[in-house]
Structure formats: C-alpha cells, structure tokens
Amino acid sequence: MKFVAITACPTGIAHTYLAAESLEQAARAAGDEITVETQGSAGSTPLSAEDIAAADAVILAADVGVQGRERFAGKAVVEATVKQAINDTGALLRRAREAAAAHERTGAPDPTAAGPDLSSKVTQGAGFGTQLRQWLMTGVSYVIPFVAAGGLLIALSFALGGYQVTDAPKATEHFDPASLMSWAALSLQIGKASFSFLVPVLAGFIGFAMADRPAIAPGFVGGAAAVAVGAGFLGGLVAGLLAGAVVAALRKINVPRAVAGIMPVVVLPLLGSAVVGVLMFIVVGAPIAAATNALTAWLGGLSGANAALLGALLGAMIAFDMGGPVNKVAYTFAVGGLTTGATTSLEIMAAVMAAGMVPPLALALAATVRRSLFTPAERENARAAWLLGASFITEGAIPFAAGDPLRVIPSIMFGSAVTGALSVLAGATLRAPHGGVFVLPLTGHPLPYLIVIVVGTVVTAGVxxxxxxxxxGSRQRAAAPDAATEAVPATTR
Known part of the structure; x- marks a missing residue:
C-alpha cells in the first residue's frame, strides 16, 4: 500500500525526525511505500499533490497542530501521537491499512479514524485533555525559537561584559564599536527584545491551534495585555485559550454571504481582539498577575533543601517522557523563570538542563561499559546518544526506553532527579535555555556544574x-558481538 504521513513534535527537533524514520523503516520492512512530511523547526518540504492523490491512507503523528490538514479531505486519516509512531509503528501502520480498506469499501473515511477538520489544527474526536495539550504544545513550539535566540544572546552579553553589563548604557544611547562592553550591551538589548515576544507568541499560536488564523491577532493582543498587567506566562496561556474560544464561538454565527468574505480578515480579528483585550485588562488579568507574583516570590524565597527538592522534581519530570508533555511542562516552567532574573530561577534553569542531558549520556555510557546487556541496535544508538545528550536533547534516550521501559525509565528518572538536586546545591546558574555543554562557558560556577553532570551520568548509568x-539470568537480551545481526525478540527485553 502507499501512505503519506506528517510528523510534528513541540520542539520540532528530535521526536519529529525519529517518528519519520520509524515510519519509513517499518513501511519498508512491510513492503509498503510511505512519504513523510516532517513539520520541524527547520521548516518542511510539503507532500506533493501527486503523492497525496495516490495515497491509500494518511498518517498524522503529531503532538502539536498539523499544518495543512485540509489537503487530506476525502482521504482515510489515522491520527496518533509522536510517541506511538516511534514505539508502536507496526500497530499504527495496521490501523492505516484498516482505515484504507474501510474507505475503499464504503467510499468514505473510516469513522473510527478521526479525519481532518478544517476548523482546528488538532486531533478531532480526542478527549478535551488531549486537545488542550496539543493547543498548549503548539504555542510552546512557536515560542522555543524566540527563547533560544533571546536566551543565548543574553548569556553571551554576560560572558562578554560580566554582570555589570546590566548597568551599561543601551546601545541606542551610546555605542562604541571598539568597546567590548558596548557589544555586550547590544547583545543584551537584542536578547531582551527577543524575550519580549515570548508571551504574545505563546498566546497567539495557542489561539491559532484552536481557531486557525483569525485567532492569531486576538491571541497576540491578549498576550501583550498579559505582559502589560504583569500576568506573565500564565497570563499568556489564559489569553491564548480565551482567544481561541472567542474566535471559535464567533465563527459559528451565521452571517449573510456578503459579510462572510471579510469575516476572517476583519470581523473575527476585530471582535476577538476587543473581547480578549477587555477580559485580560479588566477581568482576569489582575488575579493572574497576583498568582504570577506569588509564584515568583515563592521561587525567590527557596533556598537550600527546598530548592534542591524542586530541582529533583523537575529533573524527574524532564526524564519521565524524554521530550514529551511532562518534560515540556518542566522545561517551560524553568524557561519562564528566566524572565524574572532571580538567582533561584537561574539555578532551576541550570538544574533542568543538566537533568535533561544526563539520560542519553548515561545510557550511552552504560551501553559502552556493559555491551552484553544491550542489543546491537542499542549499542549503535549509543554513538548518537553521546552527542544528543551533550546537546541537551533528552530524546536521545528514547530508543533505549522503548525497548526496556520498565527498567530504563525509572532509572533515568532517579538519576535526573539526583542531578537536578546536585546542580541546585552546587549553586550553578544558567541564563541560556538550550545548548548543553556548548553553553558551559556561559554558566555560573561552570566547573562544579560540569562535575554535577559527570556525577549524574555515572550514577544514572550505574542504576x-x-x-x-x-x-x-533468564532474560539475556543481547547477542554476542560477533552475532550483531541476530534479531532480539521483544519478549526478552
């Protein structure tokens, strides 16, 4: 059979491409053809009209809103999460075959496989919790490039000018090309400008996931209002949900045909922005700002054992699903603290990054030290896991966890929790939201931080x-090195 597929994860870095590779390998092994469009951070090459027309079924493996769903109208569509596409590819392809067969018999898509709906970017027919997660993850996926750019520029400014760079005049007021401090101040100013977009972009694209393009402007307006009233990231989340809900409700109103043409570009953005703006400035903004200030004060008051416990909790969350929703909650919490500038917030960011680096590094180390306990495929994946872990891409642990989840996942959660707690106790701080060891010179207390990562890696590998x-004894999993091509049954894992 011939399939087309789209894969998309919140960051668009690792899961997106791992899922695509899994689908391609499984289809090739089954004698099927598949063409995959990866909607990742680097953009995507759209599926051709010819491939879509020739496809027996469509597979949408995504944790965020899929762009261009309308292309598949009239096709049998099967939807799944990215993790299902990676861990249970065979079952997903079977569902696609069944959906294609049902479509061929009836001339209509299989009703058990949720099909495309032009009014939304997320999985239709799923529970509210699933759709809410996809809405929020869509917003987060568009925020991450701003976070990475702004955070790294701010970190660079402190590396060039030290902490006194905050007292330097803005580059727009005084700039000396021969002065390192001027370049540091310029980097800081650009980084802060990038950070100023975080909340509006988050809100705008949550609204986009819920109600398409007409909700972008109301979402951005609501996000800007959240910033103005001091509601922060939490206010951005609420503003995005309000924008999507308001525009989705307005779209259900029947209007004369003469007005319908200007609804998406004039009426819906106008009314949506007005309603969301009023709600954020007058009704919900102040209570959310109070909650945000309380959270900031609580973070600022943490010290010693309490801060270490928070680092341990976030470290365990980072490792739990290796780039999935729980991981993104911990990461978003840490990134949100960067905007406050509080020392504890910077310590939490450092703890989260260290905890996220440890799982791939530890599994690579374990597969190197005790090769007999790992399959040939896992030993091969260990080579890539070194670089993925060093780059703070926790998804490098997925191939190991997929084959042996009951042993691997609790082990890496324990190791990442230990790493998070040790990082906080070491007093390491970090202003960059990504980068792994490549931003090590930009951390506060870099040597203790590096020691924490090494200790966490060794502890996790040992566990x-x-x-x-x-x-x-009865579950020997791996073949001998000279029988690397021998298949390993899943039941022996």
Missing amino acids: VLLAKQIGQ
Missing part, C-alpha cells in the same frame, strides 16, 4: 546497569 541485571 540502569543494576536494573538490567535484575532477573537477567
């Missing part, structure tokens, strides 16, 4: 190896 040896 993984201990877990894998439990009951190993």
